[in-house]
Amino acid sequence: MDEKRLASVRNNLARRGLTQALIVDPLSIWWLCGYHTEPYERFLALLVTADGTPTLFANRLFPSADGCGAHVASFSDTEDPVALVAERTNAREPLGVDKDLAARWLVPLMEAGAASGFVLASDAVDDARSIKDARERELMRAASATNDEAMAWLARQVRPGVTERQIADGLLAEYRRLGAQDHSFSPIVSFGDHAADPHHEPDDTPFAPGDMVLFDVGCKRDWYCSDMTRTFFTAEPTEHQRAVYDAVLRANEAAEKIVRPGVTFAEIDRAARSVIEEAGWGEAFTHRLGHQIGLVDHEPGDVSAAHDEPVRPGQCFSIEPGIYLPGDMGVRIEDLVIVTEDGCEVLNRYPKELTVLGHPQK
Template identity: 80%
Template structure:
């Protein structure tokens, strides 16, 4: 059990007047106590009380959880795990639950009277996970360094006739050659006007010289994720294409420049958005500016106009403005950064300069 992380979760629960919580997200359980398994349809949960050792509820089919620092309650497929949780909870107190708790478990828990009430308390864990410690920051740097190398490999794959899918499929092998375990999300490879679809899925479209090429890729390395987008030209860009690209680049760099503790996520989003709006392409920047990232590619806490909280040292998130012109082209430039005590550290070192391959 990581006592520092546990203490941060308990502090967050205390701020919400909660003395107990049931954590069921397998990634959060691993983050807290080092134990991981994918439960699929079976029940897995970590009960966190205000004081004393947490309790891990684990099916006997799961890998041995001993050594995780929690009291272990094991059960078989014929047992009712809800009964064990009910016996453990303090009935006179409300119970915090996380967003991953399925209704098939939550409703019986509510009917059993396991607690005096049930409160969505995912933010108690999400908020603690949001602040990366020194070790986590090093792992984020390493994953992004690998992603920089992968981007250099990707641009070398562009050749007449190669398909989006061919490059996307080959990327996994390159990540593993570089020391990563795999993708942090399905890679996006877009040729030509496919770049106007922010979440285009690679298909059998073949590259034609002159296409604008967009790569949005990330790897998972030692459990931590990277994420980066770069857009390239394969012929001398027109004035229109150059203007679109340079507007996105300015938006990216302007937003990154203002990141420091105390600045709100909304202000960061607005800085990039104003740059694009002032250039006349505001309606074509169709998504939030970014998302937090760590053990999963998209962690709670987005960089958007609706997120008024100030950023804090140790938080890691993306800055990814884009302009998407249907039937024409799309440009996105994305970096990850870590908030420092005085500003921020950009994790990606692959350049932003307009490049003709």
């Protein structure tokens, strides 16, 4: 059990007036006690109380939880885990519950009178996970360094006739060759005006010389995620294309420049959005500026006009402005940053200046 992380969660619960919480997200359980299994339809939970040792509820089918630092309450497929939980909760106090707690468990817990009330308390864990410790920051750097290398590989795959799907399908093998274990999300590979769809799914469209190319990709390495977007030209860009690219690049740099403790997420979003609005494409920047990231690619706490909290050292999030002009073109430039004591560290080193890729003909 990581006592420092556990203390952070308990402090967050106390601020919300809670003395107990049931955590069911497998990654949050791993983050707290080092035990991980994918439960699928079976019940898995960690009960955290104001003091004492947490209790892990785990099916006997799962791998052994010995050494995780929690009391283990085991059960079989024919036993009721809800009754086990209800025996250990304080029925006179409200119970904080995880946003991932399925109704098939929550409703029986309510019917069993396991607590005086049920409160959504995921933010107690989400907030604690938001602040990356020194080891987590190193792992985030390593994942992004791998992603930088993968982006160089991606750029080399662009050739006449290759399809979006072929490049996307080949990326996982390259990630694994570089030491990562998996994608952190499904890769986005967009040729031509497909880049005007921010979440385009790679299809069988072949690359044709002159197409713009957008890659939005990320890997998972040693549990932690990376995420980066680069947009390339494959022919000399027109004045219009240069202007769009320049606006996005300046927006990316303007936002990164102001990141430091005390600046709000909304102010960071505004720094980028104002550049694109002043360039005349404000309505074409259709999404928030970014999202937090760590054990999963999109963690709670976005970088948007609706998020007025100040950023804190150790938080990691994306800066990804974009301009999307359907039927014409799309540009997005994305980096990850970690907030430091007096600014931020940009994790991505792959160049983001306007680049024209060369393509040998068949």
